[in-house]
Amino acid sequence: MSSNQPSEGLTGRKIIYDEDGKPCRSCNTLEDFKFVTGKITGKPVGSTSSAKSTHHIPKTSKLIPGSKIYEKQDPPDVNELGKSTWxxxxxxxxxxxxxxxxxxxxxxxxxxxxxxxxxxxxxxADDFEKYIRENAPRVNSRDELGRWLCDAHNQVNEKLGKEKFNCNLWDKRWRTGWDE
Amino acid sequence: MSSNQPSEGLTGRKIIYDEDGKPCRSCNTLEDFKFVTGKITGKPVGSTSSAKSTHHIPKTSKLIPGSKIYEKQDPPDVNELGKSTWxxxxxxxxxxxxxxxxxxxxxxxxxxxxxxxxxxxxxxADDFEKYIRENAPRVNSRDELGRWLCDAHNQVNEKLGKEKFNCNLWDKRWRTGWDE
Incomplete structure (x- = not known):
């Protein structure tokens, strides 16, 4: 990260840079990534006017040349990557x-x-590595693993200020569904 | 799979059953899963009236008791799981x-x-295991791995009758984005 690059994005989150000094796509939200790479402009959260009203994410929905179905889709940001991986x-x-x-x-x-x-x-990844050092994966049965992973997810939820999921229900959410 | 369970779903795809004889959530589409478990009714694709008009997937958007944010969301089906994992x-x-x-x-x-x-x-998983037996992962560099994975994905696209992605563009799709 060079000294003239912002340390905070439009969402108010810290901007994460790769080792080569470039902003990391999979570590930041798409909004913050576009802000820090100059693709959108706007004022950070907490400034006098709201961020939502002062910037615009351009649509990149054009098809890739030579393709009938694939659009110029952005690589997943930290939120999409997280949801997908969970x-x-x-x-x-x-x-x-x-x-x-x-x-x-x-x-x-x-x-x-x-x-x-x-x-x-x-x-x-670093946070997860630390988590498994202190809370070894519990792999002796499906239920053990499901609950352990639910706890691991909740630790992330807690960091993000999000409500914890009731891990007694992991099986309904991820295996059986809610009708049974 | 017992003899009175359907072998084909509403989408026209073969229904996949687990070893215990129950339909597999992560191997079938949600539509086919709900059809085969009796949660929705309808006529398979190819019958006189279209499947779309003869069935209905009930919304399960109610909050989990005790939660302010978590809805009774279904476990990922084969399509959502595939997209997420790619x-x-x-x-x-x-x-x-x-x-x-x-x-x-x-x-x-x-x-x-x-x-x-x-x-x-x-x-x-079985298909992928066979694929990597015949096409060992190429792990000597980022570009090698990115292209190898793009090829692996295209093999699945081909099986699903979907257009292949131009692997020369893997880097734009998954790393840099399209603006650079």
């Missing part, structure tokens, strides 16, 4: 065996270890 | 180092191996 992780726990084999337990542990190194939002 | 995987490739270390290469290989065992849609 979808995958909770669904994975929902399909984990009720009685996993030693190999399945070992692979699930390895998975979370590697995941904490490769998750594209670096600061999220 | 978001995660491509973003991961976009953040993979340009010059990865031996450990990073090894972890990426392990990751895909484990991923092919734990992906919640079983038949998708």
């Amino acid at each position: 979808n995958f992780l909770h669904s994975m726990a929902a399909k984990y065996p009720v009685n996993p084999s030693s190999q399945q337990k070992s692979e699930m542990n390895q998975f979370f270890n590697i995941f904490s190194h490769i998750y594209p939002c670096n600061w999220c | 978001n995660f995987l491509h973003s991961m490739a976009a953040k993979y180092p340009v010059n990865p270390s031996s450990q990073q290469k090894s972890e990426m290989n392990q990751f895909f191996n484990i991923f092919s065992h734990i992906y919640p849609c079983n038949w998708c």
Whole structure:
């Protein structure tokens, strides 16, 4: 991050920069990323007029040349990436065996270890790595894993100031649905 | 799957059952899942009247008791799970180092191996396992990995009868965006 780059985005969140000094797409909201890269202008949250009314995110909905279906879609921002990845992780726990084999337990542990190194939002990955160091994944059964992951998600919810999910209901939210 | 359960859903796709004989949520579309579990009725695609006009998916948008924000949302179906997981995987490739270390290469290989065992849609996981047996992950650089994953995604697009994505553009779609 060079000295003339903003430290805070339109949403009021701190701007995260990559090691090469460029703003990180998967670590910031799309709005903040576009603000810090000069694609949109506006005043940060908390200034006299509201951010919503002073900026505009241009639509990039044109088709890619040569394609009939693919639009020029932006890469996922930190929020879309988070939502998507939780979808995958909770669904994975929902399909984990009720009685996993030693190999399945070992692979699930390895998975979370590697995941904490490769998750594209670096600061999220660091937080997750710290979380699993202090709260080892519980892989002895589907229900254990589902609840452990729900707790891990709640720790993130807490950081974001969001209500915690009732982990007694993880199974309904991610496995059976609400009708059964 | 017992003999009185349908083999085909409203979308015309084959219904996938779990080992316990129950329909698999993460392997079928929500529409087909609701059809096969009797939550909606309707005629399969290809019958005299169109499926769209003869069935109705009930809204499950009520809040969970005790929560101010969480709705009774259905677990992801095969399509939502697929879209979410590709978001995660491509973003991961976009953040993979340009010059990865031996450990990073090894972890990426392990990751895909484990991923092919734990992906919640079983038949998708089996297909992916076969794919990586025949097309080992290319983990020597970010661009190699990004293109390899784009090819893997295209193989799925092909199976679904969907247009292939131009893999020369993987970097714009998943890393830089289209403005640069």
